[in-house]
Amino acid sequence: MAELLRATGVTKRFTGALALDGVDFDVRSGEVHVLLGENGAGKSTLVKVLAGVHRPDSGEVVLADGVRLAVIYQELTLVPELSVAENLFLGRPPRRFGVVDQARMRRDAVALLDRVGLAVDPRTKLKHLGIAQQQMVEIARALDQDAGVLVLDEPTAVLTDTETDRLLEIMAELRDQGVGLVFITHHLDEIRRIADRSTVLRDGRSVGVLPRGASVEEMIELMVGRSISEQYPRHRQDPGEVLLKIDGLTRNGVFQDVSIEVRAGEVVGVAGLVGAGRTEVVRAAFGADRYDSGHVEVGGKRLAGGDVQAAVRAGLGLVPEDRKGQGLVLTSSVGENLGLVTLGSATRFGVVDRGGQREKAAGMASALRVKTSGLGQEVRELSGGNQQKVVIGKWLLADPKVLVLDEPTRGVDVGAKVEIYELVNRMTAAGRAVLLVSSDLPEVIGMSDRIVVMAHGRVAGELPAVGTTQDQVMALAVQEIPA
Amino acid sequence: MTTSINARKVLSDNGALGGLLVLVVALSVLAPSFLSTQNLLNVGVQAAVVAVLAFGSTFVIVSGGIDLSVGSVAALSAMVGAWSSTEAGLPGPLALLLGLATGVVAGLVNGALVSYGRLPAFIATLAMLSVARGLTLVVSQGTPLATPDVVSELGSNLTPFLPVPLLVMLVFFGLTAFVLTRTYQGRAMYVIGGNEEAARLSGIDVRKQKLVIYALSGLFAAVAGMLLAGRLASAGPQAAVGYELDAIAAVVIGGASLSGGVGRASGTLIGALVLAVLRNGLNQLQVSPFWQQVVIGVVIALAVLLDTLRRRSTR
Incomplete structure (x- = not known):
């Protein structure tokens, strides 16, 4: 198998923090090479270095002669109001005498769509397609530009099971056509189905390469294998009365029957994969989004749905996931x-x-x-850390009774992280409570008293934080819930 | 020493103030009659209508919106006031109040369309621009109506050196500065304009606030309409056509950002004065009205360009 891409000793720092530390990575023709790691392990940074978005501080990335690399990001880069064909040839439509050759564009589009097994009329507006079909359009567009290496950054996070099956089939077909695929996913079962080998990143370092057929246990062990020390200075205490009660909260198609209780003096962690519905549940409980059934009580008082002011008055606070977009007024x-x-x-x-x-x-x-x-x-x-403190x-x-923290330490340096944890301790010591949504497993285990694990929009289980291992949390988070 | 430092700070905080001073100096050299007391008072009177409109627009623009309807709403409010007194025979003060209420109602409709109807502000107020102008024509039957005495007095002089429009402008300047810096509504405008989602998630009732903001803009437009009608002692069906653009220009020259979150009452006052000084000075210099439009357009572009460059250099 011909080597398409080789990265050697890639190191990348962001304002002091080491994001990638001497990572070696290569892609061969006709393979699916999975990039595996926790959030913040450096997967996205590596992809950006491979794609030339970031320049590595040291090390190099070499593409074989004539090979192009295309990245399919989770956020699609298509124009909803244009047709499928126009999107496929965005910025470089076939022209004749300076005029777009519509007939040829449609013909070429049909051929391309056929390669990814998408049977839609190329004249359909993109916005009328489902997210999975849009993803196929994006993949088809990358193929037209003769991408030798195709990087898929968590494509299945937004897909249903059947859509995921279809994507994996197409990936297998592309592999047979000689494309080299780099696949990022948190769903370990998908890795077992499609991976030819898997490179595991942890804290910016490549900690091992697993062969085809590696077990889920092996993957988790390599991914999280790190002991928790005093990075997490949690002072636990006996919980008091229930301050926040989320009872059977449901938003059709997003999350179902989610119940979570948080008591005074308690930190309840909410763990789960990206897309498991954690943020959606806490936003709905806070009144920022609507929900279809269930109810929310703060300090024994039932909240009206979809009413942020009522939630704030009752003593609920939310530190949102998107600090700049939702938390701060940057002009102030x-x-x-x-x-x-x-x-x-x-x-x-x-x-x-x-x-x-x-x-x-x-x-x-x-x-x-x-x-x-x-x-x-x-x-x-x-x-970032100081903004989060603000x-x-x-x-x-x-002085809210219950503060919901959604990914409070994402993009925050280690020193500020510990200061934020101390704030959490101060709140609970004062008889308040914290609901901590985090994708950082050591953080959830280190700072929570109990951990609610969500998968596919449901509560998959609850674990005590003390004595729980990351493997146990992951096992719940990746479990498939029968429909 | 301290005064020179303060002067420098005032100048650097208000980019347009330097421009205004340059303009005044240049005009007083070129047209000696420009600096006469009578002429300067005239400038103030001429600035008053646009300034009051622009104060209302400052609320809207700081909160990230836009109000294109203020010219039409000013005309409609003055017309309702004039009609209530001359045609319906209501007492003058009551007619005045009805006119002001008309402005508030138009603003509330704008606000409701924007916040509850989720129309883009540009569209909602563009629609109101047309509706209010049309209603003005309907009410007036296309002819100007005489205003009640209480309105006409708005165009007179309190003392030889204190024209009422100037006084109204200064009062509304103070009011605007107070609302923006000291009141809940004012602070909420900056938050909503800076980041609407953050405002909502911090427990601010964004929809209610927008309703208040557009109602304020409507009220200020009505006051400006009364000032304009007072000067002419009549309300005209084609009064204040295109004034919304002058109001927006004044706000923007004053350093506000059309993307919201930034803007001050003092800046808007200076912006309105820049426009008035320019018009007055060009008249003194006997520049043709056709060329005046060209010059004013260039000044608007220059003012905002310089302000942008200044901000970039301090960052």
Whole structure:
């Protein structure tokens, strides 16, 4: 089998943090090479280095002569309002005398779609296709550009089981046609079905290459094999009364019958794969999205669905997953951002007590050790960890009964992580509670008291945090729930 | 020393202020009559209508929206006021109140379409631009109506050196600055304009706030309409056509961002003054109205260009 791509000793740093550390990786013609690892292990960074988006600090990436590499990202890069054919030839439609040759474009499109087994009229607008079909269009487009190496970054996260089956079939066909495929997935069963070999990344290093037929146990062991030390300074205590009760929450097609209880002084972790429905459940419980049935109680009071203000009044807070998109007002200062949630309670007769707001913000900024030149500094200039402290700080000022943290330490450096964990401890010591949604398994195990594991929009099981191994959590997270 | 530092800070915070000063100096050299007290008061009076419209637009633009209907709403409000008094025979003050209420209602409709109907602000207020203008024509039957005395007095002088429009402009400037910096509604405007989703997830009732914001814009438009009608002692069916663009220009010259989250009352005041000074000065210099439009367009582009460059260099 001809070698299509070879990366040697790839090292990449981001502002001090080592994202990739001397990684070797190669792709041969006619194989499916799986890239396996936890979130944050460096898979996406490696893909970006391979694709030339990031330049490695050291090491090199060599493509064989004439070989092109195409990446199918989870976020598709297609234009919904254009037809399938136009999307296939986006930016380079077949032309005759400067005019787009529609007939030829349609003919070529049919041939391409045939290669990925997609039987749709190429004149259909892309937005009328399902997500799986759109993915096929994206793959077909990559094939037309004669991609020798095709990288698929978690393509199955958004697919149903049957769609996944179909994708795996197509991948096998492409493999037979001599394409070299790089496949990223968290679903270990898919790896068993399709992988010719698997490179496992952990903390930016390649920790081993597994052959075809490796067991799930072997994969998990290589992926997570690390002991938890005092990175997670959780002080556990006896839980009190129930502060948050999510009861049978269902949003059709997204999550079903999810029940979670959080007691005073408790941290409940929510683990699961990306796409398991964790974020969707907590957003719905907070009122940010709607749900179809079930209910949510905070401190014994039932919340109206889809009403953020009611949730905030009842004492629920949410630190959202997307810090910049949903947590911060980037055009405003650190002080303004810290005062966001308390803006209403600091208002008398329509006028905001700005002095009081500033004072509280200053107190919180110093208590959280936010590294800033002052409250007037624009929040966009802070580092990720300090921005996250501001988002958490705005909620702490409102003193919620239950704070939901959705991926609170993603993109946060190790020092700030521990400071955020200390904040969690402080909340629970004060009789409050925390619901911690995280894809970082050591974090969930290290910082939670109990762990709810979600899979496919349902609660797959619950584990005590103490004594639970990452393998046990993963085993629940990857389990297939019969429909 | 401290005053020079303060002056520098004021200048660097308000990019358009430097431009305004340059403009005033240049015009006073080129047209000696420009600096006369009477002429400067005229500039203030001429700026007043656009300034009050622009203060209302500042709320909308800071919160990330746009209001294209303010010119038409100003005309409709003045027309309703004039009609209530001359045709329906209501007492002047009541007619004035009805006119102002008309502006608020138009603003509420805008706000409801944007927040509850989820129409883009551009579309909702474009529709209102047409509807309000049409209603103005319907009410007036196409002819100007005399305004009640209470409205006409808005165009007069309180003392020889204090024209009422100037006073109204300064009062509304103070009001706008107060609302933007000190009130819940004002702070919420910055948050919504900066990041609507973050505002929602922080417990701010974004839809209700938008309703208030567009209602304020409608009210301010109505006041501007009364000022304009007061100066002419009549409400015209074609009054304030195209003023929404002057209002937006004033806000933008004043340093606000059309993508929301940024903008100040002082900037908007300066922006409105820049436009008025420019028009007045070009008239003094006997530049043809055709060329005036060209110059004003160039100044708008230059002002925003310079402001963008200034911000980039400080970042």
